[in-house]
Amino acid sequence: MNTQEKWMKEAIKQAKKAYEKDEVPIGCVIVKDNKIIARGYNKREMLQQSYAHAEMIAIQKACKKLNTWRLEECDLYVTLEPCPMCAGAIIQSRIRNVYYGASDFKGGSVKTCIQLFDIKQYNHHPSYVSGICEQECAQLLKTFFKNKRNKNKS
């Protein structure tokens, strides 16, 4: 297991916490100097807050921990490709590198629907790697939605 997979496994642990709470299972960790400084998982239904995606929660915690809105030496690991809000928050935070697991064909805004990190006018352009532990990240989401559909049928 390489370093990227090691941290993604930690993000997957967060996604599983969301799953247990009946939230769409997406998890995130932020790493600085080879340590996790913030964790987050999707809490949209629990909090009834549209912002409460895994990445947003982790970014808020990281800013609080470092007492700065600039997360320049931080790397973010998330199980699903970020949506436009989260990709935008990553740009606003000046996060250095983004590693994600599964692609999101309906909202992914790093590579799939649009490439927000490549827009020239923006003042920060994070690097990114897709497909880290992709199968495991995607399977968690598939199982979640399959169970949801079965529950709705019964």
Next chain:
Amino acid sequence: MNTQEKWMKEAIKQAKKAYEKDEVPIGCVIVKDNKIIARGYNKREMLQQSYAHAEMIAIQKACKKLNTWRLEECDLYVTLEPCPMCAGAIIQSRIRNVYYGASDFKGGSVKTCIQLFDIKQYNHHPSYVSGICEQECAQLLKTFFKNKRNKNKS
């Protein structure tokens, strides 16, 4: 003064609060059923939080007030064209209409740098109107940055 200008004047009041606190002067209000249900102004430096844009703060307050992440019958007024994070949060919140004042040539993601509300794959496409009280919104920002530069010189 038409209705759009009436609500934008309220957003400008919020922007002025940011100005008084030495924050980049951007303000926002969210309107439902012809009433303001949430107000917000930029607090990025004060809170040292990258998410703390005027729109994000107003959206959080509106979700809390209505106890739902779905702001489907809400309209958002903001003095500056939303950045990708805020435009993304508007999409995530299912906000109906967006009215903004000044254009943002470095980060505006509704019309200027990119048109996030028009991306087909996303599941919501807010309507928008630009240029409401544009001069007043832009002037506030110009004065703020001019004073900042003068302070730095002295």
